[in-house]
Amino acid sequence: MKPNARNVISPVALIVPALLALWFAQYLIENFFPDVTLTDLGAFYAMGLISGLATGISWGLYRRAEGDR
Numbered sequence: 128m129k130p131n132a133r134n135v136i137s138p139v140a141l142i143v144p145a146l147l148a149l150w151f152a153q154y155l156i157e158n159f160f161p162d163v164t165l166t167d168l169g170a171f172y173a174m175g176l177i178s179g180l181a182t183g184i185s186w187g188l189y190r191r192a193e194g195d196r
Contacts, residue, residue: 148172 152168 145172 152165152172156163156165156168
C-alpha cells in the first residue's frame with residue numbers, strides 16, 4: 128500500500144467507527160438505558176479501543192517475530 132493511501136485510510140478507519148459508536152450510544156441511552164450517561168459509555172469505548180489496539184499490536188508483533196525466525 129502506498130504511503131499516501133495509508134495516510135488517508137488510517138484516520139478514516141478510526142474516525143468512522145468512533146462516530147458510529149457515538150450515534151449508537153446516544154440511541155441506546157435515549158431508548159433503553161436513561162440512567163447511563165454518555166460519559167460512562169465513552170469511558171467503556173475508550174477502554175475497548177485501548178485494549179483492542181494493544182491486542183492487535185501484540186498479535187502483529189508476535190507474527191512479525193515468528194516470521195523473522
